[in-house]
Amino acid sequence: MTRIALITGATSGIGEQFARQLAASQICDELWMVGRNGGKLEVLKAELLPQRTAPVCADLCATDGMLLIESMLKEHKPVISLLINSAGLGFRDSVAGQSMEEISDTLNTNCNALTLMCRMCLPYMDGKSGIINIASSAGFIPQPGFAVYAASKSYVISFSRALAAELKERGIRVTCVCPGPVTTGFQYKATKGKTEGFTGIRAMTSKTPVEIAEISLKANSRGRRLISVGTSQKLLHLAAKILPHQWIINMIK
Ligand SMILES: NC(=O)c1ccc[n+]([C@@H]2O[C@H](COP(=O)([O-])OP(=O)(O)OC[C@H]3O[C@@H](n4cnc5c(N)ncnc54)[C@H](OP(=O)(O)O)[C@@H]3O)[C@@H](O)[C@H]2O)c1
Structure with missing residues (x-):
């Protein structure tokens, strides 16, 4: 039976680094890389493992x-x-400043896609399988000026924690990763x-996508359910647990 790793957002940033690191490992027989940029997927396929890589x-x-991913699995x-x-995105703007489409x-x-991907893949997993959901430290607290993105990542954190508990019996490891700024x-x-990039404290505390992929794979292999990447994000996580959120909102506004 062919064992695969399925990566969304594989065309750039953190997802691309997952693809590169998994191609160099023995974790799976095949890599399925999902993204909209077909040209980039073909370049990655040629560069990584042409016989063992499926661009989707x-x-x-x-x-x-x-439906395409579902039909490939079937x-x-x-x-x-x-x-x-x-795969993920967000726009740094007020809610009123963003279009309905954004x-x-x-x-x-x-x-939506993250949840459906988990649901779609579950029938194909066994007791050695794992799921890594990339959330963000933005999901720890409401963020004016980044409200939609932060709320979407709160959803990912909540969903992943509950899913991890649901799948414990089956031995499927679910890890929710919460990075701060990453240079992508x-x-x-x-x-x-x-x-183009981050400035100030964000630049000083930023991580590379290589680091995020490494840390995430290690955390999942160890069965970690939630990780905040870096000391500053761990502190933010702690602050979000013990301080009233309104205080933090007033500080970051
Ligand atoms: N960079 C940061 O500072 C940071 C911090 C915390 C969390 N994160 C999270 O980390 C994850 C990866 O982000 P990144 O930093 O690697 O950003 P990125 O370089 O912009 O990569 C985003 C990926 O998402 C894919 N994507 C977006 N919309 C898609 C769609 N509709 N269908 C299929 N694929 C789609 C893109 O692929 P195509 O364009 O080819 O479709 C791309 O591969 C995201 O979930 C992000 O929220 C990032």
């Missing part, structure tokens, strides 16, 4: 995209060793090209 060009916000009937939900894409990708193209897209 699919828009996770579109019914067709989800046809090949693999065992999914690892599902990594890394809000809809954020919620569809970050919440995310920030450029989130600010619609206004900012």
Whole structure:
């Protein structure tokens, strides 16, 4: 039986690093890499493991995209060793400043698609399988100016924790990863090209996608359910647990 790792958001940033690290490991026989950028998927396939890599060009916000992944699973009937939900986006703007489409894409990708991917993959998992859901430390507290994204990541945290408990009996490890700033193209897209990278404290505490992928894979293999990446994010997590959220909102506003 072919054991696969299925990665969403594999065309860039954290998801791409997962693909690179898994291609160099023995965790799975095949890598299924999901993204909308078909050209980038083909480049990665050629560079990584041409015989063991399946590019899946699919828009996770579109019914067709989800149906394509479902039909591939039904046809090949693999065992999914690892599902990594890394696809995600958000826009740094007020709710009123975002278009309906931007809000809809954020919620569809970050919440809807992630949930459906988990549901779709469960029948193909066994007691050695794992799920890694990439949330964000933004999900620890409400964030004015990034409200939709932060709320979507709160959903990912809540959903992943409950799913981990549901799947414990089956031996399936669910890890929710909460990074702070990571040096990928995310920030450029989130600010619609206004900012290339992070500044100030965010720049000082930022991590690389290589680090996030490494830490996440290790955490999942150890059965960790929730990880905040880096000291500053661990402190934020602690503050969100013990301080009134309104205080923190007033501080970051
Ligand atoms: N970078 C940070 O500072 C940071 C911090 C905390 C958490 N995160 C989270 O980390 C995850 C990865 O982000 P990143 O930093 O690696 O950003 P990124 O480089 O912008 O990657 C985002 C990925 O999501 C995919 N994607 C977006 N919409 C999609 C859709 N509708 N259908 C299929 N794929 C879609 C993109 O692929 P295509 O464009 O090819 O479709 C891309 O591969 C996200 O969930 C993000 O929220 C990031």
